[in-house]
Amino acid sequence: MSYRTDRVRLVSLFKRKPGMTREEFQKYWASTHREIFTSLEITKKNLLKYEQAHTSDAALKQMAEASGVPMADSEWDGMAIFEAESYDKILEIFQSEEYQKTVNPDADKFLDRPKCQLLPLSLVTVIDK
Numbered sequence: 284m285s286y287r288t289d290r291v292r293l294v295s296l297f298k299r300k301p302g303m304t305r306e307e308f309q310k311y312w313a314s315t316h317r318e319i320f321t322s323l324e325i326t327k328k329n330l331l332k333y334e335q336a337h338t339s340d341a342a343l344k345q346m347a348e349a350s351g352v353p354m355a356d357s358e359w360d361g362m363a364i365f366e367a368e369s370y371d372k373i374l375e376i377f378q379s380e381e382y383q384k385t386v387n388p389d390a391d392k393f394l395d396r397p398k399c400q401l402l403p404l405s406l407v408t409v410i411d412k
Contacts, residue, residue, distance in 0.1 A: 287406040290331060293373050295363040298398040308360050309337045311393045319389050325379045332366035358398075370403060 299308035313335060320326055321333065338360055347353055367373045376382055390396065 284407055287408060290366055290368055290406065291370055291373075292404040292406060293365040293367075293370070294402040294404060295365070296359045296400045296402070297361045297363065298358065298395045299360045300393055300395050303393060305338070305340070305360055308393055312361060313337070316386075316389055316393065320386050323376070323379070323381050323386070325376050325381060329372040329376050330365060330367050332364070334364040334366075336362040336364065 297312075299305065317335065326333070365373050365376075
């Protein structure tokens with residue numbers, strides 16, 4: 284097994300603020316917050332890829348019915364995937380003054396931050412089409 288040396292990923296598991304519907308959360312995150320985060324020069328410079336993965340109750344139900352395996356309700360409302368050449372590049376974003384002044388206060392509007400989790404991931408490519 285060998286880890287990729289050209290990139291790393293950080294996955295953030297997100298939980299919405301209490302009192303906010305999943306639809307409200309997803310709409311805000313996919314529009315307003317995305318625009319704020321992707322407008323930062325440090326984000327443009329340091330990230331190779333940024334993806335949002337939004338949970339789907341309908342898909343969860345379909346998968347459970349098709350597989351015959353009951354699936355638990357997810358405690359997560361979404362997942363952000365940050366891909367960069369190194370963890371240092373991702374840290375530069377989070378530690379930047381611009382991020383601290385704009386992105387963090389905006390995230391407090393829709394995230395239950397104490398319930399969110401971070402997973403730094405080193406990659407082993409198994410299939411790559």
